[in-house]
Amino acid sequence: AQSVTQPDIHITVSEGASLELRCNYSYGATPYLFWYVQSPGQGLQLLLKYFSGDTLVQGIKGFEAEFKRSQSSFNLRKPSVHWSDAAEYFCAVGKIQGAQKLVFGQGTRLTINP
């Protein structure tokens, strides 16, 4: 069964600093990988996805993520964070099981210091 681990429950960075959120997955085949963001009281918005091809994927809001098969990782990065990036971030791994079935990590809460 697929699983996702986000080792950091809470990260605090200063505005303008770089960011890296970690994600490790467990899945027997080539995974479909996603990062979602959840702002307070909101649903989840897709930031980016990987399913094949270039292992460095670009997403919305200036985010990127790199798929590293050897490390079973899909870390999310942003070179310079903005106060509006404060939110909960979820990594997910998907497979086709009748339909897409996404399994989510436990989330990383990002706080931005002014």
Added chain:
Amino acid sequence: DTAVSQTPKYLVTQMGNDKSIKCEQNLGHDTMYWYKQDSKKFLKIMFSYNNKELIINETVPNRFSPKSPDKAHLNLHINSLELGDSAVYFCASSLRDSVFGYTFGSGTRLTVV
């Protein structure tokens, strides 16, 4: 213009009551999902429907009954509500064989008192 809409946004009810949450999508997707997000923000799939057919049914108490009248709608009915049912319930949709992820609704916060 809302892509996936859920109603109600908030629901407060007493233990033992029966309640329903409704979900509608206007994206032309053929598959819809219910996820439960607990107090620790953990998201877990409950059900998935494709063209009105149940295709994913995780280990969920049978007090929870999904119903899909058509591929644009997926409702969740919960009987005999318990305190542990308090959570945020998210509806989502996608194309069945797509690998492009889901579009989520904004969630329904259910509080059982």
